[in-house]
Amino acid sequence: MKITQNRMDRGFFKYQEEFEAKALEVLRSGWYVLGREVESFEQEFAAYTGAGYCVGLASGLDALWLAFRVLGIGSGDEVIVQANTYIASVMGITINGAVPVFVEPDRYFNMDADRIEEKITERTRAILVVHLYGQASNMQPIVRLCEKYDLRLVEDCAQSHGACFDGKMTGTFGDIGCFSFYPSKNVGGFGDGGAIVTDNARIASDMKMYRNYGSEKRYYNKVVGANSRLDELQAGLLRVRLSHIQELTDERRRLAERYNSSLHNPAITLPEVRTHADSVWHQYVITCEHRQALIDYLNEKEVGTIIHYPIPPHLSEAYASLGYGQGSFPITEHYADTVLSLPMYNGMTEEEQSYVIDTLNSYSRA
Ligand SMILES: Cc1ncc(COP(=O)(O)O)c(C=O)c1O
Structure with a gap:
């Protein structure tokens, strides 16, 4: 699939x-x-x-x-x-x-x-x-x-x-x-x-x-x-x-809840939601220390992912004039190296999500 x-x-x-x-x-x-x-x-x-x-x-x-x-x-x-x-x-x-x-x-x-x-x-x-x-x-x-x-x-x-x-x-x-x-x-x-x-x-x-x-x-x-x-x-x-926004948001929340309760692979860390806050799950973003290996595996299984975002603004060429470099914002840079957005969209079927979940749960780093 x-x-x-x-x-x-x-x-x-x-x-x-x-x-x-x-x-x-x-x-x-x-x-x-x-x-x-x-x-x-x-x-x-x-x-x-x-x-x-x-x-x-x-x-x-x-x-x-x-x-x-x-x-x-x-x-x-x-x-x-x-x-x-x-x-x-x-x-x-x-x-x-x-x-x-x-x-x-x-x-x-x-x-x-x-x-x-x-x-x-x-x-x-x-x-x-x-x-x-x-x-x-x-x-x-x-x-x-x-x-x-x-x-x-x-x-x-x-x-x-x-x-x-x-x-x-x-x-x-x-x-x-x-x-x-x-x-x-x-x-x-x-x-x-x-x-x-x-x-x-x-x-x-x-x-x-x-x-x-x-x-x-x-x-x-x-x-x-x-x-x-x-x-x-x-x-x-x-x-x-x-x-239709309520229905669309509820659907995203259901998808996120299913990821939350079904994904259990120690190689990945799931997103957390703060007390007093809620999320409309524009993206479902996990982190993974050896991200490229995971992406390669998911590509092979035809599960698409996106990195939001691989280059933080302070390291972007467009902002070279601000004078920052690698190490200026280590937490941000670590996120840029480890975040990965899983498939998440309105109209995602149960079968599609099951495939993503099973594929991720079966992953182990070679
Ligand atoms: C956090 C954030 N700010 C601003 C924008 C810019 O929005 P637009 O693409 O409509 O210019 C985007 C979207 O791409 C975004 O994700």
Whole structure:
């Protein structure tokens, strides 16, 4: 049996009729950018997260860099971010000329709240929390630090749609929550898309201005903005996906529970979920000390896996100018060398998952 790490087509076929009907409705409407579908999606997504406002954007990266732009964070400012994130989190900071200050992760792959305070300087303006792999970060101490030092709090929720800490949804703890609707995400579109959520009306209206060339009124441009509009087709299709989000999240949770209870190979370590937090299992990430041998074995058995992520941002060529090297963030680097994401997708059959479980349980290093 051949199993890939993700199957985005399954998520489409699950609600095929609804997606196709919505696509035709939008195509036939004659209105394709910033219209009824985007407005409805924004209202529905804000209501889903519990935030006051949602603004649809063209991608998760745009949500991040525009968040810092709207907050007035730029050249000379420092933003604290976890070191083991997808590079887009860091680009959201540096596109504005601000400096990323990296913090090592905890054993749940999220920012280690105990290591933040030592990184705060007089230049620190914000903390960017990334709810990596779908699990909520340890928000209580992070919110307290932001209050103590008067820092802005931005959340990267590209992987955490619907994940909660103490019952409150990720994206609603700070000033701005940033989301991606890239097709593989838990709320995935059929192309690129993103959004921010906020409780602050001013931030929401500024974001609407920035996403549309910096104009509130056509051809009157107040600031140098971007073209970062969620289009009507994506918004319509995202409304369909969002209407099924509980079912989709429950399915991922069932898959994760089955991995948790059925995988028992001492060569691998299973992911843990923090008390007070939950996970929407964007990825199911194990660690394995001799990872390449395991990958080779799984490839041979046609079980696909992905490494999220093999090169941490501080070691990426793109950030060579920051001056870090091997050994700068050992915990992060160790994760980069040992993490492995198992197949996890909506529409995964019991038979497929059994095959992955049996294959992994039968593994022993030669
Ligand atoms: C943690 C994280 N942040 C930001 C992004 C960027 O989102 P997008 O691909 O929509 O630009 C992604 C997704 O790729 C991500 O996983």
